[in-house]
Ligand SMILES: Nc1ncnc2c1ncn2[C@@H]1O[C@H](COP(=O)(O)OP(=O)(O)O)[C@@H](O)[C@H]1O
């Protein structure tokens with residue numbers, strides 16, 4: 001009712017300074033909540049976007065989730081062996097042609113079948129352990145953003161160049177090799193061949209830039225002495241969200257471990273979860289403190305106005321009326337605080353979004369802090385603030401309403 | 414004296430109010446009385462005799478330990494808190510020794526508070542009625558003033574005006590002139606007198622002023638929470654009720 005609202009207003013205005021402090025408390029809580037959520041979710045979305053962009057959505061390797069029995073175990077039926085080295089399966093994924101054909105037939109997206117081999121690269125006196133990936137360049141560029149990371153040459157130039165390699169920039173620097181130089185690559189401890197560096201890439205990921213070497217699939221198969229072998233199938237889906245389902249189906253079908261990008265980054269998602277919990281706890285705590293401020297000021301007002309409460313009751317106001325007056329005061333402070341908090345939060349988000357970062361090891365131009373604008377952040381923060389304010393107003397309101405007017409009138413007389 | 418067949422406006426039956434303190438305090442004991450429409454009743458007695466306590470019980474502001482209060486013949490002891498508030502809003506006007514006006518509101522706004530709560534008149538009618546009441550109490554020039562801009566007598570008259578806002582048949586006044594000078598006391602008394610004799614309302618007023626009590630229609634004397642004397646004043650005439 002308008003009358004109750006008017007009375008609530010006079011109370012609040014009569015305590016302008018304290019009211020302002022409580023409102024500022026709520027506004028800061030709401031503002032920080034919005035800005036923090038914008039930043040955290042912004043970072044999260046940005047990170048996930050880059051994961052989805054760069055990682056294979058599903059990666060199938062020639063491992064199995066449950067280790068296959070080693071030949072010795074089969075023969076001797078022993079419970080435990082020591083000192084046995086599990087045998088690598090030199091064949092890689094069985095029937096790779098059939099496997100890829102089947103995957104292509106039902107998994108909506110692109111697919112690349114590769115062979116991953118450990119090797120050593122030598123140039124001059126330098127020597128580095130690397131991971132060679134034998135690829136069909138045309139296929140790989142469909143499942144990986146590697147073409148965008150090229151600093152020298154084009155990735156597709158690898159096609160048809162059976163003695164060409166593409167290396168990471170850091171690797172080239174450490175070897176002291178330049179594009180056009182020939183390096184010696186040794187795999188399987190025996191086979192050595194010379195390859196010419198025909199391209200250089202830089203992804204910004206240190207491990208990749210230092211260790212990854214690309215060559216043609218055929219060359220990798222020859223180098224490792226595993227003709228026709230494939231041990232790494234990468235799928236890029238049209239819809240990254242269905243990756244877990246695709247991985248599960250592929251794993252069931254092929255029997256090999258198929259990992260979705262979500263599974264591969266499980267630890268990171270858990271860390272995000274923990275971070276979000278911490279954030280909401282902090283924001284909740286800020287708003288709780290703001291709630292205490294409101295509780296405090298509404299309590300003061302109920303004491304200060306106890307005569308008014310008594311007289312209103314004698315005039316015929318109900319306890320419910322009195323409760324509403326003070327509840328309104330709490331909610332008003334929470335509401336005004338929230339609205340100011342929106343402005344503050346928006347402004348903070350804009351300011352944070354304008355902050356630029358120079359990422360170390362990145363030659364590209366500085367990037368802005370990723371932020372996200374979502375009305376949901378505003379709604380959640382406001383809901384928190386209003387409920388905290390409502391509770392903070394209700395407690396003293398209930399007490400004030402229950403007070404016996406006779407005692408107050410008698411006391412004042 | 415009362416209209417044929419109509420129950421008395423206000424009745425108290427065996428009213429007892431005991432405060433449950435460590436040592437129980439009896440504020441009122443076995444008070445029975447009946448007040449008809451058009452009466453102007455003085456409640457007198459020494460300080461601490463329970464006059465205020467009785468008035469709070471009669472005005473449904475406090476609940477008796479035993480006994481009951483009847484308004485228009487209707488028992489009130491089983492009313493809910495809201496119904497009691499409603500009865501105060503519509504039927505009873507309170508005036509206390511201190512004005513208890515809301516400091517942030519003007520005289521006019523203070524008077525409109527009970528009207529706005531009751532919601533029976535339109536906003537325009539409310540304003541018109543409030544102005545009329547204030548004018549009739551000699552406060553035409555003070556309507557837009559806030560309580561701190563008014564004198565003690567003016568404030569008390571505004572408080573009386575507020576008690577009349579919803580046109581209640583019954584006005585309960587607790588030492589309404591107790592904190593006023595002689596001149597203002599006389600003004601307020603005349604207003605209360607008028608409420609009964611000119612407007613046909615019923616007034617029960619606690620007073621210490623013997624001379625004032627003598628000019629009223631009936632005098633109830635309390636000692637230690639009990640009625641020791643209840644006498645009509647044969648000289649009192651109420652033209653509004655033809656008696
Ligand atoms: N809350 C209370 N605790 C103890 N005694 C009280 C309380 N309220 C009133 N009294 C006592 O009850 C008696 C009646 O009080 P009251 O009705 O105010 O008398 P009056 O209005 O005639 O002066 C007084 O003696 C007063 O001291």
Ligand SMILES: [Mg+2]
Pocket residue numbers: 464465466587
């Ligand atoms: Mg008294």
